[in-house]
Amino acid sequence: MxxxxxxxxxxxxxxxxxxxxxxxxxxxxxxxxxxxxxxxxxxxxxxxxxxxxxxxxxxxxxxxxxxxxxxxxxxxxxxxxxxxxxxxxxxxxxxxxxxxxxxxxxxxxxxxxxxxKVDTKEEPAVTKICPYCKSEIDIEATRCPHCTSILETEASSEV
Known part of the structure; x- marks a missing residue:
C-alpha cells in the first residue's frame, strides 16, 4: 500500500x-x-x-x-x-x-x-385476504393455502 x-x-x-x-x-x-x-x-x-x-x-x-x-x-x-x-x-x-x-x-x-416531489403511483396489489380465515394470500390464488377454502375469482363471480 x-x-x-x-x-x-x-x-x-x-x-x-x-x-x-x-x-x-x-x-x-x-x-x-x-x-x-x-x-x-x-x-x-x-x-x-x-x-x-x-x-x-x-x-x-x-x-x-x-x-x-x-x-x-x-x-x-x-x-x-x-x-x-x-x-x-x-x-x-x-x-x-x-x-x-x-x-x-x-x-x-x-x-x-x-x-x-414526484407522486409515486401505487403498485398493483400482489396479495389479498382470504374471506374465510382472513389470512394473507397471493392475489392469483384460487384456494386458500391456510384453510383450503375455494376462493371465488373475479371471472367466476361475473358469470
Whole structure:
C-alpha cells in the first residue's frame, strides 16, 4: 500500500464536495450577516428609536471608572472601561431577526422541495385476504393455502 504525501492528502481533503459546500456556506453566511446587520442598524433600530422617543440603545452603558458620560463614544474617547448592555441588546435583536429570516428561508425551501416531489403511483396489489380465515394470500390464488377454502375469482363471480 502506497503512502500518500501530506500535500496530496490535503488536496484530496480540500477537493471533497462537502468541504467546498461548507466554504461556500460560510462565505454566503458572512454576506448574509452583513445584510441582517444593515437591516437592524439602518432600518429597524431607527424605527425602534423613534417609537421609544429617541432612545438609542448603543448609548445604554455603564462606565466602570465611576465617571458619567453622555455617549458611548465619549466614554470610548476617554478610554473608560464600559459595560455596553445597549450594544448587547442590539446584537440580541439582530440574532432574533436572523433566526426568523433563516426560519422563513428553510420553511420556503421545504415547501419548494415538497412541491417538487414526484407522486409515486401505487403498485398493483400482489396479495389479498382470504374471506374465510382472513389470512394473507397471493392475489392469483384460487384456494386458500391456510384453510383450503375455494376462493371465488373475479371471472367466476361475473358469470
Amino acid at each position: 502506497e503512502k500518500k504525501g501530506f500535500i496530496s492528502e490535503f488536496k484530496e481533503f480540500i477537493m471533497r464536495g462537502n468541504v467546498i459546500d461548507l466554504a461556500v456556506g460560510v462565505i454566503i453566511g458572512g454576506a448574509f450577516q452583513k445584510i441582517v446587520t444593515s437591516l437592524v442598524n439602518d432600518i429597524i433600530m431607527p424605527v425602534v428609536t423613534r417609537i421609544t422617543g429617541g432612545v438609542n440603545f448603543e448609548n445604554w452603558f455603564i462606565a466602570l471608572d465611576g465617571n458619567k458620560y453622555r455617549t458611548l463614544k465619549e466614554a470610548s474617547d476617554a478610554a473608560a472601561p464600559t459595560l455596553n448592555y445597549g450594544v448587547f441588546i442590539t446584537e440580541v435583536i439582530q440574532f432574533v431577526i436572523m433566526a426568523f429570516v433563516i426560519f422563513l428561508l428553510v420553511k420556503f425551501m421545504n415547501r419548494v422541495a415538497s412541491l417538487r
